[in-house]
Every structure is written in C-alpha cells, then in structure tokens.
Amino acid sequence: MPADLMAMLFVDPMPIGRGMRLALLLPLAASVAVVYRTIRVADMRQLPASALTLWLTIVFGMFGVGLALLIGYRLLL
Amino acid sequence: MTRASGTVTTSTRSALSTPLTGVLAWLVPGMGHWYLGLRERAVIFFVTIVVTFWGGVALGGVRSTVNVRENQAWLAAQLCAGPQALAALMWSRSLPQPPPESRQIDRYEAAYPAGDIGVVYAGIAGLLNLLVIIDALARSESGEVMRVARPPPGGRG
Numbered sequence: 620m621p622a623d624l625m626a627m628l629f630v631d632p633m634p635i636g637r638g639m640r641l642a643l644l645l646p647l648a649a650s651v652a653v654v655y656r657t658i659r660v661a662d663m664r665q666l667p668a669s670a671l672t673l674w675l676t677i678v679f680g681m682f683g684v685g686l687a688l689l690i691g692y693r694l695l696l
Numbered sequence: 697m698t699r700a701s702g703t704v705t706t707s708t709r710s711a712l713s714t715p716l717t718g719v720l721a722w723l724v725p726g727m728g729h730w731y732l733g734l735r736e737r738a739v740i741f742f743v744t745i746v747v748t749f750w751g752g753v754a755l756g757g758v759r760s761t762v763n764v765r766e767n768q769a770w771l772a773a774q775l776c777a778g779p780q781a782l783a784a785l786m787w788s789r790s791l792p793q794p795p796p797e798s799r800q801i802d803r804y805e806a807a808y809p810a811g812d813i814g815v816v817y818a819g820i821a822g823l824l825n826l827l828v829i830i831d832a833l834a835r836s837e838s839g840e841v842m843r844v845a846r847p848p849p850g851g852r853g
Binding site for chain 1: 787816828
C-alpha cells in the first residue's frame, strides 16, 4: 500500500492547468523567502514578518516584471 | 572558551568540525545548523528544502524531474539537495522505459509544463540547500556555535 501511494504521488506526473501554472509561483517564492530570511535574521522572532515581506516582494516583483514585458510586447506588435 | 550565564561558547574548534558541518549539511538539509546548535533554523531548513524538492518530484514525476539525459545542469543543482536527490535519480533510472524504436508513449514522462515546473522546484531546492551549506560553513568558520545551555562545572550557572 505505501508503495502504491508513493507511486501515485511521485511517479505519475500531475496534470497542471493554465491557472495552476501561475499559482505554483507562490509556494516556490515562499520557500526562497523562508530559507533566505532564516539565514539572515538575527532574532528568530522576526522571521515570520521578514519572510512574509520578502515573499510579497518576490511575488509582486515577478508579476510587475511580467506585466512590463507584456505591455512592451503589445506595444511593439 | 568563554562562559556566560550558563551558555558555553567555544571559539577553539577541532580542525574537523568545519568540514564535518559541510558534509552533514549536504547529507541532510539543516543538519549542519543542527550540529552547530541552531536547532530552530535547522528544522525550518529541513522542512522547507525537503518539501520543495519532493513537491517538485510530485509535480513532474520522478522520471521527468530528475533526469540525467535531459536536464544535466538542473541535475547538478538538484544534487546539492543531498542523498535524497541521488535516491530520486536512482528511482528515476529504475523505472521501465519503452524501447527507443517503439512509438509507445512513456507514461512516466510529464507533459508540458508539469515536467519543467518540477525540474525548477527540485533545482531551486538544491540551490537553497547550497546556500544553507555555505551559511553553515561560514558560521562554523566564524566560531558561531550555540551549545546547549549547561551550567559550568561546580558553578551555580
């Protein structure tokens, strides 16, 4: 049974829809923010607020860059 | 060695401790920090890196995510995540493949974009562990060790 569950989880690829593609940026950015801020903060009590700020910065930064590229692309066409 | 309020800070470390910290940090994400006494950080590193790595494998399937023939640069990044990446590579290679001349579809091969996203997740997990290894080495070199609080012998702490 555990072997079947492992196979189901890790062997068969997941179907990923169009909207899901963008949503998958969020957990990856969270991982980066948490690890980076865990390294940098001196006091661990600052970690949640610090990681959240960095996560928001990454997410909005990426969407900003994407939006700027889309606008540039539309203007050129 | 200095002692203050029950916490022992050791500045003279054995010559083996820094390489050992690096090896431990590669073997298990966060283990280098655990060895240095930074246990809260160690647990956060372990959970974040392991979940990111295996989340990537779950997204793309182990065959497409950890693949020596198609993603060599990414594989190098993934291997920074330690033996878990080697285990995933061996698992990936152990899956049966359709013969090259047949037109049979490989059921383990992920369709776009799941395969690419999985590769990126596992690769980023490896690169994050590389960052964690470097941090553990830097802390070990600088002598930043938090030993478990214990009173000095014969003292009242």
